């Protein structure tokens with residue numbers, strides 16, 4: 351942005367923010383005012399966002415460990431949908447610190463990385479001014495902040511769409527963010543991207559709720575007037591145990607009411623005095639526009655489940671590799687080649703889509719080698735800023751840079767000495783570090799930052815990527831010499847949908863994730879037909895949830911949370927997701943176009959245009 355334009359932006363922010371009348375009218379004006387009056391921020395200030403130190407980041411991540419685990423499949427799916435449109439995907443904690451980062455394809459990734467929109471950066475409104483994450487968390491509602499709506503003019507290149515995530519008691523737990531750096535980003539398209547993000551956040555909330563109340567009955571309220579995600583949990587006596595934020599709103603439930611053990615019949619107008627627990631679907635009357643609800647039975651606490659996926663003992667190591675390969679012919683061949691070189695230090699490159707088992711394979715390779723008793727050290731190159739990867743990997747001497755620990759740091763490569771170093775998402779390794787890594791592999795020694803002498807190391811490197819590294823090499827995005835060094839042996843992990851043993855994998859994962867339930871033939875068919883963009887991770891997640899909600903120990907197709915967008919197309923894409931969001935909004939609005947447009951925050955004309963483009967009939971659906 352030119353200096354004139356920047357000046358204009360700052361003048362406009364100051365004039366709107368200092369005008370209390372303007373602040374009543376729009377969310378952005380309100381936020382600008384908070385930034386100016388409450389946080390005393392300067393819209394002209396330049397500079398990168400604050401980033402947490404490695405140990406601060408670890409503490410923050412530990413605090414939301416379960417949320418990260420539950421959210422991961424949804425984040426991966428959202429990433430699959432929006433990455434081609436140039437959006438990154440993030441999960442942030444309530445302090446607006448990014449905890450999970452998934453970058454898009456192409457140049458956008460570089461821009462986002464340059465601006466530190468990644469794990470460890472802090473985007474709270476009180477520090478960064480009006481921005482998607484900070485403002486959505488401050489206002490606790492889905493928010494878009496586009497271009498010049500940012501408080502600080504330096505962020506004007508970006509557009510964010512953010513949906514807060516609420517936990518099982520309706521408290522703010524974090525937020526899902528997507529950010530694009532496209533200058534020509536269309537406002538309506540961005541609103542649709544917000545709707546897709548909100549859906550992902552809702553699914554995360556439902557998964558949190560179902561996990562926390564897995565021993566209770568769960569009733570999902572449809573047509574609650576507050577969008578989906580309205581769930582209540584109750585016990586055998588039909589007394590309330592909990593309610594999601596959407597359900598609290600729809601039914602006007604307070605913390606006290608829930609804590610007092612309110613009867614379901616007092617919270618909802620049921621057809622009779624008690625809910626018929628034998629029916630899958632139930633009619634509900636009255637309050638909050640609730641029309642009907644879906645019922646899910648409790649999962650009886652399963653004994654002997656804890657730790658069933660613990661690391662296997664050394665005796666079972668080779669069995670582990672064989673189990674992962676299953677009976678897929680190509681994988682079986684790869685494993686037998688691996689077995690022949692298991693004890694060598696030859697590097698292995700694992701290539702495969704997200705959730706296809708790269709991490710699991712890397713661990714199994716380590717465990718099957720003579721190095722099994724030595725350290726296994728892993729680093730995800732995509733989840734970390736360049737400066738941190740550098741210090742983490744290569745280590746540094748005490749006092750090597752401002753903020754460095756006095757005692758220095760050994761670095762992960764040296765920590766893995768004698769063992770295995772696993773570098774995940776190697777395709778995201780910045781070019782300068784590619785060069786340093788190559789030197790380590792060639793010379794078998796590492797020189798920590800600030801150190802005078804290199805230290806000899808003996809590590810086996812296993813690297814993994816979901817990208818086509820060969821194509822990146824051809825485009826100049828990855829060093830050719832490093833690429834050839836990394837792929838002493840390359841193993842391609844097929845996506846689940848292409849595995850020759852898909853049926854067996856489904857049966858095995860079902861036995862592990864839902865040991866007390868059985869798949870109906872229809873559910874099995876639905877799983878076989880589904881393309882699983884999130885691969886085995888998604889399969890695990892779907893079956894774990896289904897195991898929690900299955901009625902009478904039988905998993906029916908209705909228990910499988912298979913997002914419809916992906917079911918009909920081979921790969922999830924933005925257009926399909928957009929079409930689904932529109933169809934969903936229209937259905938929830940009973941076919942009323944104006945109401946649906948309002949809920950999507952786009953104009954009626956835009957909605958009509960999109961309906962026409964997608965071939966959705968404007969007729970009222972009753």
Ligand SMILES: Nc1ncnc2c1ncn2[C@@H]1O[C@H](COP(=O)(O)OP(=O)(O)OP(=O)(O)O)[C@@H](O)[C@H]1O
Nearest residue numbers: 673674675703704705706707708709710711886887
């Ligand atoms: N062959 C397999 N059989 C059963 N479970 C598997 C298999 N491969 C992977 N899994 C499970 O699937 C989940 C995802 O695997 P993993 O984390 O290894 O995938 P990934 O390819 O490293 O994903 P990402 O690229 O997103 O990091 C894990 O829970 C893992 O245990």
